[in-house]
Amino acid sequence: MISKAEIIKLPYSGQYKEKIYDISSPWNSSNWTWVKFLNEDLTEWCGEFRGSPRAVVVSEKHNDVLVLTSDYLYQLDCLSEELTDYESHDQYRDLAVTPLGDIILADYYHIEVKGSTLEDKKLLESPIEMDMIKFHGWSNNKLLITCDEFLNYDNHVELELDGVTLEINIKEIM
Numbered sequence: 001m002i003s004k005a006e007i008i009k010l011p012y013s014g015q016y017k018e019k020i021y022d023i024s025s026p027w028n029s030s031n032w033t034w035v036k037f038l039n040e041d042l043t044e045w046c047g048e049f050r051g052s053p054r055a056v057v058v059s060e061k062h063n064d065v066l067v068l069t070s071d072y073l074y075q076l077d078c079l080s081e082e083l084t085d086y087e088s089h090d091q092y093r094d095l096a097v098t099p100l101g102d103i104i105l106a107d108y109y110h111i112e113v114k115g116s117t118l119e120d121k122k123l124l125e126s127p128i129e130m131d132m133i134k135f136h137g138w139s140n141n142k143l144l145i146t147c148d149e150f151l152n153y154d155n156h157v158e159l160e161l162d163g164v165t166l167e168i169n170i171k172e173i174m
Helices: none
Strands: 002-008 017-021 032-039 044-050 053-059 064-069 073-077 083-087 094-097 103-106 111-114 121-123 130-139 142-149 152-162 168-173
Touching (some): 002 064, 032 064, 064 103, 103 130, 142 168
Parallel strands (some): 017 044
Antiparallel strands (some): 002 032, 032 044, 053 064, 103 111, 111 121
């Protein structure tokens, strides 16, 4: 079972057992992302994904790994290590996992929480309209988020997402 994942640079040939996750499409970029996986038994292996690297998260709650590249959002099963779903959505910019194991996705303008499938997403309400959303890590069950206020790009805003209630609040307008 996959317990940890991290984006890495191109590994040396033979450094890890490798598995290629490629989606056949004429619109694919020539870029690739490499993700090093750590299983519960401490074995390491590497997955190769089409597109430039953006983010990777593991949710034990959903037994999912999500790998976000510039080309696709990939969903892998933690137990089988197989691709279970994917979405061709190059608008996604960032991923996070709440302390309770829920997966949070951000595109340029919205933040969503993933349900049991990639199609099952719920839009989270925000106190402002957002643009250029970026996640900056968790502190005390709060995800720090920066963004610009939509159509008021001089307003740079810090937001917090409560990892339990999934409410977004303004922390500071800069």
